[in-house]
Amino acid sequence: MRIKNRLFLEDTMAKEDCIEMQGTILETLPNTMFRVELENGHVVTAHISGKMRKNYIRILTGDKVTVEMTPYDLSKGRIIFRSR
Template sequence: MRRAKRGQEAGAIEIEGTVVESLPNAMFRVELQNGHQVLAHISGKMRMHYIRILPDDRVVVELSPYDLTRGRIVYRYK
């Protein structure tokens, strides 16, 4: 788990996970390393650069401390 860096939302928590399924409206169900599942959408920069997210991809999810069941996918591992 990492804390926010420059250019990220203050107080956001970053954690790695694996995409379990793709949902409508560019939403994804991601299983985190600790076993929890969250609903995540793609960050604006990833959408702008047409980075595709598929099931079984390893990703970094940024979670808000206010709602730990939703997040934003900020990085896809190669």
């Protein structure tokens, strides 16, 4: 018996390896996507997380949000929190 793709636990990324940053909503895009300017000046495209969508959290232009990004693609993110 051969194992083709063997993954080792130390090689895989955990959910805790995501990068969280603060940002401001610049504009609303179709399909509940948003253009977010991060604190460091970079602009990313982000979508709403499932729990925010489920609880009908409304996001408007100018809102302060927390964006979660993976180190693999820093141009896309997930909005996980909207500040008051």
